[in-house]
Amino acid sequence: MARLSLNTATTKGWTLREAVEGAARAGLPAVGLWRDRVAEAGLEESARIVREAGLRVSSLCRGGFLTAADDAGIDAALQDNRAAIIEAATLGTSELVFVVGGLPAASTFGGAALPYPADRAADGEASTSSEAGRAVVPGADPARDLVASRQRVADRIGELVPVAQEHGVRIVLEPLHPMFAADRAVISTLGQALDLAAPFPAETVGVVVDTYHVWWDPELERQITRAGAEGRIAGYQTCDFLLPFAADPLLSRGHVGDGYVDFATITRWVTAAGYTGDVEVEIFNQTIWDTPGDQTLATMAARHRTHVLPHL
Amino acid sequence: MARLSLNTATTKGWTLREAVEGAARAGLPAVGLWRDRVAEAGLEESARIVREAGLRVSSLCRGGFLTAADDAGIDAALQDNRAAIIEAATLGTSELVFVVGGLPAASTFGGAALPYPADRAADGEASTSSEAGRAVVPGADPARDLVASRQRVADRIGELVPVAQEHGVRIVLEPLHPMFAADRAVISTLGQALDLAAPFPAETVGVVVDTYHVWWDPELERQITRAGAEGRIAGYQTCDFLLPFAADPLLSRGHVGDGYVDFATITRWVTAAGYTGDVEVEIFNQTIWDTPGDQTLATMAARHRTHVLPHL
Structure with a gap:
């Protein structure tokens, strides 16, 4: 269990202190923290709780939500991500996971899905897409412009890289399953995340491999190998893909072994790529x-031992 | 409206004859047919109904479900697809759309989702993956083996190509949204579909671009361009991506303009790639x-006129 980490989202009912104590009781060496739990406990206090329990912080979730097109939205995103970088450094983790946000019309700062007005792109709507650096497509609707949204993510990362470098923190890009491309993350594949990371040093911009989000990708082996060769694998998160979908597909994540993911194969690819870091379990499931929590931790450890550990 | 086609799945309550008559009333030149509607009306009679209405058949849906690993399943799939090829030829369409099937554990012949037993890959389960042509991963579970499932699709296509050639029919590979990779189609991107098509002539194996399934893909422009250059774009299906998801995400398809798809941009990519064929509207939505049906057709035509036609 020397590399197994509990992400606090898995034991949602627990406070940060309870999660840290639970992980320590279960013999785990690490926890992945969400910023809401850190904020509840206080930043310095959270750092102290983890340190005194003798654990390490495998990652902080999450920065991101970078797709706003308006000045106020851009400023708010930069400000929030600067704060997140400082929080990661204070907590003693170098890995700050970024969920980059969806299309402007759907992406709220918290990432909730919004119904989209059907008449939004009707006749008479402004028919210009004036993002710099791409051809204007007459009739294109900026609110649905995925290419421009992705370019804004690239621009914001470039602006945050110096801040991350200053604090010794790595911006960890998380490709989300394409079912979340509209409302949560316009980064949909590992290859795309690596392309976005490419202009920057590997110690400042990395990627996380979350099995739930990437298991389906026909390019997965190749891109994991590439990520390893580039030194950019900043995390490996294990979580299964369940069917039928939960009412909110975000909650269709399950314990390793309960769904369709081929953990043996993917874990071997990650291992072959040279990854030796923590394996974090992050499950959203009602x-x-x-x-x-203790029962969840016991199941989590047992599944890890059966399905993942033999292939690490 | 010279290229707009009604797929019979959009007007589910209509018989084949009603759909053909409805399309003709609305001034459409073509229909896309599902095999269940054809079977109800009878194959020869269906061909006659379409012919006498003066319409063309833009495509037949669907062949596929090729991922079975057992001999009986393989034989059944080949037999059913041989029948589908003959049906397409009889109906006077060269385009037979293939939904290739999901993982063996989840894919039924009809493509319904099945809950997956949680203990399927528990300790003690057979730990061999003996598919020819790939390395055996100790501990891999054949029921979840996506790489091997994809190889079986390639093998079955190779076996069906001579049959398709004999009847002048094209096997049209449809990448499905990755949310259906487990239970409906292990082809998840246009690039992957083109890789599978590559060994065969373009007039025998093509691809269809269904906006619902591919809109999120960061490689989309490049792969549409490639598909056009290779002469493999066999169809363009327009359908929007709605949020929040329907209880069955398969039914989260919507009228063009009601969701998140950037039709201006994608339609221009398809047009720039040289596609001049029918634009088929296939919507599953309760x-x-x-x-x-007549109201659905009116909405469909109006949305096409506003969001798609200016970019064709």
Whole structure:
């Protein structure tokens, strides 16, 4: 269990202190923290709790939400991400996971899905897309312009890189499953994340491999190999893909072994790529959230031992 | 409206004859047919109904479901697809759309989602993946082996190509949204579909671009351009991506303009790639199915005129 980390989103009912103590009881060496739990406990206090429990912080979730097109939205995103970088440094982790945000019309700062007005792109709507650096497509709707949204993510990363470097923190780009491209993350594949990271040093911009989001990708082996060769694998998150979908597909994540992911194969690819860091378990699932934390940790450890550990 | 085609799945409540008559009333030149509607009306009779209405058949849906690993499943798939090829030829369309099937554990012949037993890959399960042509990964579970499932699709296509050639029919590979990779189609991107098509002549194996399935793909422009250059774009299907998801995400398809797809941009890519064929509207959506067919056709034509036609 020397590399197994509990992400606090898996035991949602626990405070940060409870999660840290639970992980320590279960013999885990690390925790992945969400900023909401850190904010509840206080930043310095959170750092102290983890340190005194003798654990390490495998990652901080999450920065990102960089796709705003208006000045106020851009400023707010930069400000929030500067704060997140400082929080990561204070907590003693170098890995700050970025969920980069969806299309402007759908992406709220918290990432919730919004119904989209059907008449938004009707006749008479402004028919210009004036993003610098790409051809204007007459009739294109800026609110749905995925190419321009992705360019804004690249621009914001470039602006945040010096801040991350100053604090010794790595911006960890997380490709999300394409079902979340509209409302949560316009980075949809590992290859795309690596392309976005390419202009920057590997110690400042990396990627995380979350099995739930990338298991389906026909390019996965090749891109994991590439990520390893570039020194950019900043994290490996294990979580299964369940069917049928939960009412909110974000909650269709499950314990390793309960769904369709081929953990043996993907874990071997990650290992072959040279990754030796923590394996973080981050599951959003109402049934698991309704289960006592210690029981969740026991299941999590057992599944890790069966399905992942033999291939690390 | 000279290129707009009604796929019979959009007007689910209509028989084949009703759909053909409805399309003709609306001034459409073509219909896309599903095999269930053809079977109800009878194959020869269906061909006659379309011919006498003066319409063309833009495509037949669907062949595929090629991922079975057992001999009986393989034989059944080959037999069914041979029948589908003959049906397409009889109906006078060269384009037979293939939905290739999901993982063996989840893919039924009809493509329904099945809950997957949680203990399927528990300790003690057979730990061999003996698919020819790939390295055996100890511990890999054949039921979840995506790489091997994709290889079986390639093998079955190779076996069906001579049959398709004999009947002058094109096998049209449809990449499905990655949210369906487990239970419906292990082809998840246009690039992957083109890689699978590459060994065969363009007039025998092509691809269809369905906006619902591919809109999120960071490689989309490049792969549409490639598909055009290779002469493999066999169809363009327009359908929007709605949020929040329907209880069954397959039904989260919507009328053009109601969701997040940037039709201006994608349509221009398809046009720039040289595609001059029909634009088929195929929507699975309970609200639309509950709407009178003529009204659905009117909405469909209006949305096409506003969002797609200016970019063709």
